Amino acid sequence: MSETLVLLIKIVVALGWFLVLALFLTWVERKQSAVMQDRIGANRAKIFGLRLFGLFQPFADAIKMMFKEDFVPAFGDKALHTMAPFVSFFFVAVTVAVIPFGPTVRIGGGDVALQVYDGSAGLLYLLAMLSLGVYGILLSGWSSRNRWGLIGGMRGAAQLVSYEIALGLSLIGLIMLYPSLRLSDIVSAQGGLLWGILPRWGVFLQPLGFVVFFVAAIAETKRVPFDLPEGESEIIGFCAEYGGLKWGLFMLTDFMEIIVVAAVAATLFFGGWQVPGLASDGVHWPWGGHWPMASWVVVLLQVLAFQVKVAFFCWLQILIRWTYPRIRYDQLMDLGWKGLIPLGVLNILATGLVASLIR
Amino acid sequence: MKNALALFGALVKGILITARHFFTNLWFHFLRLIGLRRYRPGAVTIQYPEVVRPLPTRYRAAHRLMTRPDGKPRCVACLLCATVCPSECIIVEAAEDPDPEIQKTAARFEIDLTRCCFCGFCVEACPEDAIRMDTGKIDLACQRREQLTLTLRDRS
Numbered sequence: 001m002s003e004t005l006v007l008l009i010k011i012v013v014a015l016g017w018f019l020v021l022a023l024f025l026t027w028v029e030r031k032q033s034a035v036m037q038d039r040i041g042a043n044r045a046k047i048f049g050l051r052l053f054g055l056f057q058p059f060a061d062a063i064k065m066m067f068k069e070d071f072v073p074a075f076g077d078k079a080l081h082t083m084a085p086f087v088s089f090f091f092v093a094v095t096v097a098v099i100p101f102g103p104t105v106r107i108g109g110g111d112v113a114l115q116v117y118d119g120s121a122g123l124l125y126l127l128a129m130l131s132l133g134v135y136g137i138l139l140s141g142w143s144s145r146n147r148w149g150l151i152g153g154m155r156g157a158a159q160l161v162s163y164e165i166a167l168g169l170s171l172i173g174l175i176m177l178y179p180s181l182r183l184s185d186i187v188s189a190q191g192g193l194l195w196g197i198l199p200r201w202g203v204f205l206q207p208l209g210f211v212v213f214f215v216a217a218i219a220e221t222k223r224v225p226f227d228l229p230e231g232e233s234e235i236i237g238f239c240a241e242y243g244g245l246k247w248g249l250f251m252l253t254d255f256m257e258i259i260v261v262a263a264v265a266a267t268l269f270f271g272g273w274q275v276p277g278l279a280s281d282g283v284h285w286p287w288g289g290h291w292p293m294a295s296w297v298v299v300l301l302q303v304l305a306f307q308v309k310v311a312f313f314c315w316l317q318i319l320i321r322w323t324y325p326r327i328r329y330d331q332l333m334d335l336g337w338k339g340l341i342p343l344g345v346l347n348i349l350a351t352g353l354v355a356s357l358i359r
Numbered sequence: 360m361k362n363a364l365a366l367f368g369a370l371v372k373g374i375l376i377t378a379r380h381f382f383t384n385l386w387f388h389f390l391r392l393i394g395l396r397r398y399r400p401g402a403v404t405i406q407y408p409e410v411v412r413p414l415p416t417r418y419r420a421a422h423r424l425m426t427r428p429d430g431k432p433r434c435v436a437c438l439l440c441a442t443v444c445p446s447e448c449i450i451v452e453a454a455e456d457p458d459p460e461i462q463k464t465a466a467r468f469e470i471d472l473t474r475c476c477f478c479g480f481c482v483e484a485c486p487e488d489a490i491r492m493d494t495g496k497i498d499l500a501c502q503r504r505e506q507l508t509l510t511l512r513d514r515s
Contacts (some may be wrong), residue, residue, distance in 0.1 A: 035388065036381045040404040323377040324370070339363075 002110075010116045011097075018096045022255040023058045025314060029255075030057065032315065033322045061248070068244035073144055076241065080143035085242070085249035088136025092256045095129045098122035099263045100184050102273045102303040103280070105296075114273075114303065115184060122183040123175070126264065127168060130220060134160045136253070137222075137229055137238050144241035152237035155329065156222060156229025162336040163219040163226075169344030170212035173351035174202055174268055187272035191279070193286070199276035202269035208347045210269045212340050217265065218317060219336070221257040225324040228332060262313030263306075270309050273302040414495050419479045421496040422470055422509055425489050432511060433489035434465040440481035440490060448474035449481060470509040472499060 027042070031053065034041025043054035072078050102114035119125055134157050141153015175181060178189040186202075194200045203210045219226040230237035239250050266272060277284050278301060282293040293301075327335070388401035405412055414420070425433045436453035454466035470481075481490050501507060 032381065035384045035401065036377050038380065038384060038401075038403050040402045040406070319374060319378060319381065323374050 006110075006112060007116070010112075010114075014096045014099070014101070014116050015093065017101075018093065018256060018259060019252075021259055021310075022252055023062075024055075025255040025258060025318075026061065026251070027055060027057050028314070029318050029321075030054075032318050036319070036322055065245050065248040070246070071241070071243045073146060073241045076145045077143040080139050081241070082246070084136050084140035084143060085246045085253070086136075087139060088133055088253045089249050089256075091129050091132040091136070092253050092260060095126050095260050096263075098126055098183050099260075099267060100187050100272055101306055102299055104184075105299050113184065114299075118182060118184050121181045123171065123181045123186070123268075126183075126260075127164070127171075130167075130257075130260070131160070131164050133253075133257075136250075140242065140250070141238040144238075146241050148236035149238055149240045152229055152231070152235070152240065156238055159222065159226065159228060159332060159336075160220060162333065163216045163340070166212055166216040166336055166340035166344050167220060169341060170209045170216060170347065171268065172344075173206050173209045173347045176348070176351050176355060177202075177205055183267055183272075187267060187274060190271040191274045193276065197286070199271060199274070201271040201274075206269070206347065206351065208343060208350070210265075212344050212347065213269070214265060215335075216340055217261040218320060219332075221254060221261055221317070223254060223258070223317070224321040225327055226332060227326055228329055231326065258314055258317050259310065262310045262317065265313050266306060266309035272309075273306040275302060275305045278302065278305075414497070418495070418497075419477045419482075419492040421472065421494050421499060422475075422481070422490050422492050423494050423513065424468065424509075424511065425491060432465060432468070433487045434468055435461060435487055435489075436463040436465045436468075437486065439484040439486065443480045443484040445478060445480065446474045446476050448472075465511065468511045472507040472509060473504065 031041040033039075041054065042057045043051060045051070045054050045056040045060040047056055072081050097116040098119060100113070100115040100118070104111050104113045106112075137156040137160070138153045141149045141151070141156070144150075174186070178186045180186060180189070190199070190201050192200045194204055198204050222229045228235070228237075230239060239247055242250060277286065278298060280295060280298055282298065283291040285291070384401040386401075387396065387399050390396040390399075391401060427433055434451070435456075436451050438451055438453075441447075441449040441451050448471040450467065450469045450471075451465050452467040453463045456462065456464040477492070479492055482492050499507065
């Protein structure tokens with residue numbers, strides 16, 4: 001009974017974190033792009049004269065979308081058309097289950113992992129759910145009976161399937177080093193220091209793997225340098241026949257994908273909740289000192305460190321999205337098949353070589 | 360390989376530029392928020408309805424009809440403005456003026472701002488200086504089409 005209750009609480013907290021962060025990421029995207037371009041950005045939404053830098057903008061957008069028409073094109077498949085955004089949303093929303101937010105804590109005599117589901121194949125589960133998201137795009141393109149929607153959906157499917165391979169290959173080197181697919185094990189293996197100076201993070205062991213992973217992951221989020229499935233500014237994409245809340249769900253899914261990519265990058269390559277020098281009994285300075293801390297302070301700091309890393313990678317992705325122009329479709333396929341996949345294979349070979357030589 | 364490295368370098372250079380803009384502007388936004396360095400804003404935006412940029416002195420905004428000292432419109436219904444108007448948006452109907460010194464007066468004078476292209480030819484053509492475009496009214500949006508028709512009542 002209490003285990004079920006704890007699990008329920010964890011699910012609600014994780015999903016709440018995910019959705020609230022995604023909601024406010026829409027605001028962050030607008031404000032950050034504005035600041036980058038010497039503008040001010042959305043600042044008009046206010047409640048009782050309180051503006052708060054336009055922080056109520058997501059609610060205003062949501063209310064606007066609620067009052068729009070729930071449109072299904074004539075001859076479109078109504079059931080599939082309605083289902084597609086939910087499919088997209090669902091497969092992204094469930095990925096938050098395996099993200100470790102912090103270490104295992106003792107609450108009331110029981111060990112509680114700050115992670116909803118610590119599966120032994122957590123990384124595989126994550127990749128599988130991210131790949132299933134392609135069904136949402138394909139279904140939305142297919143069911144709207146719009147030829148440009150269908151072409152956009154096909155483009156999206158081709159892009160996502162291509163970059164899935166690079167994404168998987170870039171992670172194999174990492175799995176070889178931390179021989180585990182369990183995300184909590186991968187995070188624990190990244191504690192401590194490398195050669196006494198660097199934190200033992202995945203990015204220092206697998207720099208090439210990180211670059212390949214990050215580029216492929218940005219392509220998976222299908223945002224601007226790689227936004228060929230949608231291409232809202234020029235080419236017509238899979239959500240051409242969507243409006244109102246259904247379209248809003250697609251947008252929310254995009255922002256949730258940013259958070260997932262940020263969380264996975266932080267977990268696999270930047271030590272997850274690990275802070276260099278911070279062990280469970282306090283701070284160990286590299287020159288030998290020890291600053292003891294209560295265990296709850298340490299847990300709080302570690303959870304906070306994970307949030308900071310996620311925030312940084314969200315920021316970085318939005319920066320990338322507002323810096324680079326969209327690449328052409330043949331360039332996209334070239335980068336995926338001739339660039340990232342050979343680099344991923346090279347990374348695996350190099351990792352295997354170095355690991356076997358050192359051992 | 361060399362080409363790819365050069366491309367990567369260009370990508371890094373680009374993102375450093377946008378990141379520099381981001382941090383510089385954020386820093387000046389922050390300074391402004393806590394009350395320091397007010398003369399250097401973090402953005403070039405003008406918050407329009409609250410802050411209005413001064414218009415140039417010869418800016419052609421919505422029209423106004425000038426009046427004589429006794430309050431009657433100066434227009435003598437010569438139809439020069441209606442003739443010169445390239446958008447054909449001025450309608451003038453003439454009537455006899457009770458004052459024997461003045462030949463005609465305008466019984467009806469309408470400018471359809473939905474068609475007006477704000478070229479200012481009517482102002483140039485008017486021999487009586489009866490039309491001017493110096494009201495500075497540029498926010499002409501309204502709910503009903505009829506509100507965009509200037510008539511004899513809209514004089515200064």
